[in-house]
Amino acid sequence: MQLTAWVNGHFLPLEQACVHIEDRGFQFADGVYEVIACFSGRFLDLRPHLERLERSCNAIDITMPRTLDELSELVEQAYQRNPFEHAMVYIQVTRGVAPRSHMVQQGMRPTLVITVRELPMPSADTLEHGVRAITMPDIRWKHCEIKSIALLASVIGKQEVSRRGADEGFWLDDMGHLLEGCATNCFAVIDGKLVTHPLDHQVLGGITRDMALRIARANGIDVEVRPWKLSESGLTECMMSSTTNAVMPVTHMDDDIIGDGKPGPVSISLRQLMLDEFQALKQ
Numbered sequence: 001m002q003l004t005a006w007v008n009g010h011f012l013p014l015e016q017a018c019v020h021i022e023d024r025g026f027q028f029a030d031g032v033y034e035v036i037a038c039f040s041g042r043f044l045d046l047r048p049h050l051e052r053l054e055r056s057c058n059a060i061d062i063t064m065p066r067t068l069d070e071l072s073e074l075v076e077q078a079y080q081r082n083p084f085e086h087a088m089v090y091i092q093v094t095r096g097v098a099p100r101s102h103m104v105q106q107g108m109r110p111t112l113v114i115t116v117r118e119l120p121m122p123s124a125d126t127l128e129h130g131v132r133a134i135t136m137p138d139i140r141w142k143h144c145e146i147k148s149i150a151l152l153a154s155v156i157g158k159q160e161v162s163r164r165g166a167d168e169g170f171w172l173d174d175m176g177h178l179l180e181g182c183a184t185n186c187f188a189v190i191d192g193k194l195v196t197h198p199l200d201h202q203v204l205g206g207i208t209r210d211m212a213l214r215i216a217r218a219n220g221i222d223v224e225v226r227p228w229k230l231s232e233s234g235l236t237e238c239m240m241s242s243t244t245n246a247v248m249p250v251t252h253m254d255d256d257i258i259g260d261g262k263p264g265p266v267s268i269s270l271r272q273l274m275l276d277e278f279q280a281l282k283q
């Protein structure tokens, strides 16, 4: 498929879609982004993703380049031009182009880029055995609630993940609580309850996290939103969530196995309930 991207007012073949070398996204990582999943042409939680984009823009004083309705329409058009069966739409907004200076110019025109790629699907092996994760001290900045394109810490984290033959890395605070992953939120099952860190400056409010908590509550799984540690007695399962993963069981953490080292019953059932919602969305 010839991929088509939206860049600053035009749809162009991906290889011709360019931004200026003095774009502040390129020079300062001065921008924010979203990733949205689309199943058979139906977007999952498009509005909540666009609302989070607006919150991220507001948090760093970037003017939203379009209204939410206009953005929905553009996202839809971008998908129509790249109609994968299962797709992920990437939206990036940067502060725009200006001669390089830390000081922000007034009245800048934000850069808006939208690309579409095929949504990666987990391998049969990952589904059967679950994900291997490692833990790392949190080296990120103090505004992780903003979906910033400044992802250097996560890139470094993922390099360590790859070096250690794992799939994801979870950030630990100074007291050893699990905050979230490089690109996922994380959960544990402790004494039968689904536990996840509260939303604060150390955690991105994942749209999939919200969905997982909503579905868990609706299906009689007790939810506890509090800081948690891997060393807690009663911990039987771990899992992670993101737009590109739904909920995935995490069966290995550093050199230890979680529970019996296989995807556990709560993770399996929560994942299935989420896939059922995706399926319902298609119909």
Ligand SMILES: Cc1ncc(COP(=O)(O)O)c(C=O)c1O
Binding pocket: 035, 180, 181, 182, 183, 184, 185, 203, 204, 205, 206, 207, 208, 209, 241, 242, 243, 244
């Ligand atoms: C740091 C971080 N936490 C959590 C998530 C999951 O967010 P969502 O469920 O909205 O994809 C992401 C996704 O990119 C992320 O980068």
